[in-house]
Amino acid sequence: MKEEFRLDNQLCFRLYTASRLLTQAYNPLLSAHGLTYPQYLVLLVLWENDAQPVNDIAKRLCLETNTVTPLVQRMEKQGIVTRAKGTNDARQMIVSLTDKGQQLQTALTDVPFAVGGAIACKSLTPETVPALFQTLDDMIAQLKKNLKRDT
């Protein structure tokens, strides 16, 4: 058994597991409002800048548009967002928050804190978090560059 194949040596498995478990921590908080985690991410994007085309949302979340399109379609069906053809560019589909979508920001105020509590551990301190963010951002940037190159 080669050392490189040991599950405990895999960075990817750690990221994969941490991501899934952390998403699970969000779930009860979000599903109480009929939301999923990816839908919550779309809301974060729109709360920062309302009325964005599907493509911009996808780019911001590093997702493909064929993931985002059905995602926002479901959100439209729930009355959280509206979808309207772009006026400048008729190809674009502009996604905008409804009142309900805006109000969710208030309803979800305590979500970040609740999740923060669920992951609080001795390895995550005000000193270590910036370094962790830096490392992850660096990795993400590197992966984006390398993945794009293969296209």
Added chain:
Amino acid sequence: MKEEFRLDNQLCFRLYTASRLLTQAYNPLLSAHGLTYPQYLVLLVLWENDAQPVNDIAKRLCLETNTVTPLVQRMEKQGIVTRAKGTNDARQMIVSLTDKGQQLQTALTDVPFAVGGAIACKSLTPETVPALFQTLDDMIAQLKKNLKRDT
């Protein structure tokens, strides 16, 4: 716009993105052998210990058995593993590697190195990786504990 809602302040979004992009880096290497990333994880588990029940594989990967069952069913169809009822406990379904499954370990020898190259960046050094592993392991342990408590 509250600071806690800024996408750039979200740990979960970073983990989610890093995990997905890193998985995408595995994809061309694995799909060349007809594998997906979760199937590769099952192989890592079985290469360490062959002939395990579905439940043990699921626990090792922090997945639910209703995710692993169809996963190994597809792998069985591909001739990578076999599934057989347990002799001690007839409820268990023991998953074992076929010769083809064993040989994949040789065929995939260079995968860890290729992926290592794709994420190589200045934030990932022999000095920083152990700390990163520690932080992620710590987070994962904490999340497991808190998620279990809600059950």
Added chain:
DNA sequence: TACTTTTGTATCGCGAACGATATAAATAAC
């Protein structure tokens, strides 16, 4: 022994995620 509870898998349904493909609109090339 008979009954209840727990455990291990499996099935179903739904929402992602993404490769592949299709289509219309905008842009570039000629």
Added chain:
DNA sequence: GTTATTTATATCGTTCGCGATACAAAAGTA
């Protein structure tokens, strides 16, 4: 100005991932 190319979405098919449910086997209990 017509044709070719690129761009923005959308649709389709497959594989996760997981909550809910079902069911048989094992373990615990009376």
